[in-house]
Amino acid sequence: MSETSGEHIHITLIRLALDEARKCEPTPTAFCVGCVLVLPSDSGPGVILARGFSRELPGNTHAEANALTKAHQLSQSQLHDLLPSVPAQMHIDVDDILTRADIYTTMEPCSVRTSGLAPCADAIIAAKLRRCYIGVGEPDDFVNCEGARKLVDAGIEVHWIKGLEEDCLRQARRGHDRSQVEFHMIDLLYNLLTILFNRQTNRS
Numbered sequence: 069m070s071e072t073s074g075e076h077i078h079i080t081l082i083r084l085a086l087d088e089a090r091k092c093e094p095t096p097t098a099f100c101v102g103c104v105l106v107l108p109s110d111s112g113p114g115v116i117l118a119r120g121f122s123r124e125l126p127g128n129t130h131a132e133a134n135a136l137t138k139a140h141q142l143s144q145s146q147l148h149d150l151l152p153s154v155p156a157q158m159h160i161d162v163d164d165i166l167t168r169a170d171i172y173t174t175m176e177p178c179s180v181r182t183s184g185l186a187p188c189a190d191a192i193i194a195a196k197l198r199r200c201y202i203g204v205g206e207p208d209d210f211v212n213c214e215g216a217r218k219l220v221d222a223g224i225e226v227h228w229i230k231g232l233e234e235d236c237l238r239q240a241r242r243g244h245d246r247s248q249v250e251f252h253m254i255d256l257l258y259n260l261l262t263i264l265f266n267r268q269t270n271r272s
């Protein structure tokens with residue numbers, strides 16, 4: 069697999085994580101994050117084991133923890149459907165699969181939870197995932213996040229995806245305050261006016 073197609077796969081997977089982030093119910097007190105858990109393959113995009121988003125599962129749950137919970141809930145027949153190369157009679161150990169899996173998340177996994185729930189970085193470390201691909205660092209809107217450092221300290225590879233930071237942040241902060249919504253409306257209006265102005269200039 070060439071480096072370029074590898075890069076392309078990472079971008080595609082972060083975009084899938086962004087699709088998950090869009091499913092979040094916005095709240096002013098937490099981020100909207102999405103993620104996908106992937107078993108990578110040398111010959112293609114790999115197998116998506118589970119997806120997750122903030123508050124998807126009951127309780128004040130986070131995307132990464134939810135994807136891991138969902139992966140653990142996969143039945144043997146679901147795992148065999150995902151991994152058709154494994155002989156049908158063979159038991160698939162999801163814990164073992166996870167040690168070879170990568171997680172793609174729109175935002176740096178949390179290292180502190182004010183709610184007292186276990187942080188996602190700890191859940192990723194406990195699952196012994198191989199690599200963590202991140203769309204954007206967690207801004208210090210709520211707490212100072214040290215998730216990426218915590219993962220690296222635990223021996224998990226951390227990769228920062230370039231180019232989708234703004235999209236990831238925009239999704240994350242959905243519903244946070246009105247001024248931000250207003251800012252985006254003004255931004256949108258400005259872009260629209262620029263397009264109209266350019267059209268007019270081109271005509272004359």
Ligand SMILES: [Zn+2]
Binds near residue numbers: 131
């Ligand atoms: Zn989290």
